[in-house]
Amino acid sequence: MTTSPTTKIAIIGAGTIGLSLTALHLVQNPTCQIAIHDPRPDLQSYITTHLPTYLPQVDKATYQTRISLVSDLSSAVKNATIIQEQGPEETGFKQRIWAQIEGYAPPNALFWSSTSGIPASEQNREMKDKSRLVVVHPYNPPHVMPLLEVVPAPSTSADVVERTLEYWRTLGRTPVVVRKECTGFVANRLAFALFREACSLVAQDVVSVEDLDAIVSASMGPRWSVAGPFKSYHAGGGEGGLKSFMEKIGGTVQACWSASDEDVKREGIEVGNAWQDKICRQANESYGVVDTSTRDETTKKVLNVVGH
Amino acid sequence: MTTSPTTKIAIIGAGTIGLSLTALHLVQNPTCQIAIHDPRPDLQSYITTHLPTYLPQVDKATYQTRISLVSDLSSAVKNATIIQEQGPEETGFKQRIWAQIEGYAPPNALFWSSTSGIPASEQNREMKDKSRLVVVHPYNPPHVMPLLEVVPAPSTSADVVERTLEYWRTLGRTPVVVRKECTGFVANRLAFALFREACSLVAQDVVSVEDLDAIVSASMGPRWSVAGPFKSYHAGGGEGGLKSFMEKIGGTVQACWSASDEDVKREGIEVGNAWQDKICRQANESYGVVDTSTRDETTKKVLNVVGH
Structure with missing residues (x-):
């Protein structure tokens, strides 16, 4: 998997963490395609203004062709190989959106939440297949800092964890598995x-x-x-x-x-x-x-x- | 004061911290003279063997003329402008040696203890002038790490603190005053x-x-x-x-x-x-x-x- 031309990433939630992660994927995984989904009405102008500040050394034209803004969740995730969520830190929101994403996404897509505190075992409550979701908690700002805390729920499959580690290692980052869902992670x-x-x-x-x-x-x-x-x-x-x-x-x-x-x-x-x-x-x-x-x-x- | 040719430093206690401090002064204060005092019987061969490992880039001959090994405490400190102590971490030892040093050293010499835990207000109990002693706690190893925690007793004079800070700043280090003698310093x-x-x-x-x-x-x-x-x-x-x-x-x-x-x-x-x-x-x-x-x-x- 991973850095082949087929990596299609859906970024769900385009706040500062979402933009920083977008920049990270664009730079470190030079062939990936990114769909950005966020309900804010000014998404286009917001992205145009703010994303370049995370990408000072890259010519705008080289990444503009690789990102798309997708207002509809189902369209954003339906072809994705990775779905990375950094929406509001509300358990109810996370539970609803993962159940929706599970209904739209390809069966092999990786489901990552950037949450700093809501464990996968709470987020996955309404999912049919609870083995698919894993927390991937970045250290801010992720386009600079190498650490990713990978925090599986007890129900997360070993294969999901392994593919997650593999992706980040291929990108030269430092993913570390947190073996228990403790408060605040490590x-x-x-x-x-x-x-x-x-x-x-x-x-x-x-x-x-x-x-x-x-x-x-x-x-x-x-x-x-x-x-x-x-x-x-x-x-x-x-x-x-x-x-x-x-x-x-x-x-x-x-x-x-x-x-x-x-x-x-x-x-x-x-x-x-x-x-x-x-x-x-x-x-x-x-x-x-x-x-x-x-x-x-x-x-x-x-x-x-x-x-x- | 400080980096003029007149800086004469007495190093009391030549364990790993003492040798690292010796190396630091030799390299960062290129004109200082250092008297090393330690009761160990093999001091000469010990210094010859170990000091160079702290000074990889300096030709032995350039510093050999600047250090002397002095078995007698009074001779080691009598012309010193700085007396830096890293003997055993025992309150009784520190109290005895500072009272002795006070009797031998020039009236303006700075008295520094490298202790990691015995406050100056305990070490100075048997001194006549309790304003002279200040803790200068290095971060190990001091020839590499820039931090020096400068921890005055309530009785330590502002002038002693100021001259201590000035010396270390001149050497390009980072001395920081710890304003209260708390357990373990900061x-x-x-x-x-x-x-x-x-x-x-x-x-x-x-x-x-x-x-x-x-x-x-x-x-x-x-x-x-x-x-x-x-x-x-x-x-x-x-x-x-x-x-x-x-x-x-x-x-x-x-x-x-x-x-x-x-x-x-x-x-x-x-x-x-x-x-x-x-x-x-x-x-x-x-x-x-x-x-x-x-x-x-x-x-x-x-x-x-x-x-x-």
Whole structure:
């Protein structure tokens, strides 16, 4: 399958994730055809205005012939080999649209949801064949970031997972299977755990928002770009690996975890509490409106260095 | 001050951190002189063998004239402008040695401890002038990683902090002031918070050690190399910044935090519990002994891309 001229992709939902995914397929899979389906009335002008911002290096004419805007869902998916959905994050919407798509799409088409939180086992409730749907959760923006979290439901077939991995590997991306449908999947769970500790430390005036970001960008960021946390601590243990690391540094690790638990509780680091105002104000003062195109260009260079 | 020919640095404790710091000063401060003090009996042969591995690109002769091995503490520090300590992580040792150093060192010399956990306010107990000592906690290995956490005691003078920052900025590093002496300082607190979540998810078989590392290296690592977590989420909120982000995504963030709390409690993710064996075993199976020199070379390239 995959990068042959026959790959026909239906993009269901053309918000920022949908456009970024469209750009990703167009660039990395140079022969694919893409049908974009979205109920917004200004779809044509919206696509014409915004899609090129995701495709700065590609001549407009080279991709215009490869995309079509399709207002009718059945026409959008009826010849598709891949159907990739990023509609509203509402369980009812997802359940309805997958049942509809199942009725229109070819029997072998892959069904992917970009949801960041609604598991395939909830989305597939009204489908006849619950083995077909799998969550493919991108890391934003997907035309830059290599990660795709592939999260099957218990009912998803191994063949669907395998073909999904194969497609993304062929495109040079990094699909990773999340073996259980846990809340938030893995990337957000990890990032939000660090984010909570970051909020707690700023709430306590240990550091400012800007200094905390400087700490991360001068330490864990570059380190984890090259070797993830387990590999890093495994290396930190020398020949004895992670076991030695835990024997030597475990006391410090536990002291940090215990202090963190106490601080988070005392400072009330739950969403919506008083600490949030301070952090949002500091972020505004330090950063204003962030220039994401510069950020993304630099991120591409980092990814290039680490072999993505 | 600083990079003039008069910078005389006393390195107290020549383990891996001491040697890495020695290499950092030698390379980044090309005129400094370094006295290395360590009680190990084989100091000469140890330095001859190991220091060059931190200095691959420098001709041995160019730095040999700039370092001296000094067995006597008083001689090591008596002309120093900077005294940088990385001895045993024992409060009693630190308290004794700083009282001794204070007696021998010039009145303007900077006193830096590389400790990862013993605050300056404990280390300075037996010093006459408690304003002189500050923690300068490097991120390992310091000859590669730009971060230095500068953690003053409440008694540390503003002048000591300022001169410390100035030295490291002159060397092109990233010193960041940690304003309160919290457990573990900031970098480890953040990294260990994510590490705990990582351990919890692997303990539950949501992902393997290797897949979790792949997720981080294809997402947060590169992202946070370019923009730290606050800046990233502030950008994620568009023109409304972090406030909009929290309004839109706050429910997901809180769901992840709550799930994390439950999982950590249920799985008993405290140091020394049963989960640890599985994680250490997987790390061994995936990584064996890590080649840190390749890792460090790639890390330098990432740091170069992001302007460090």
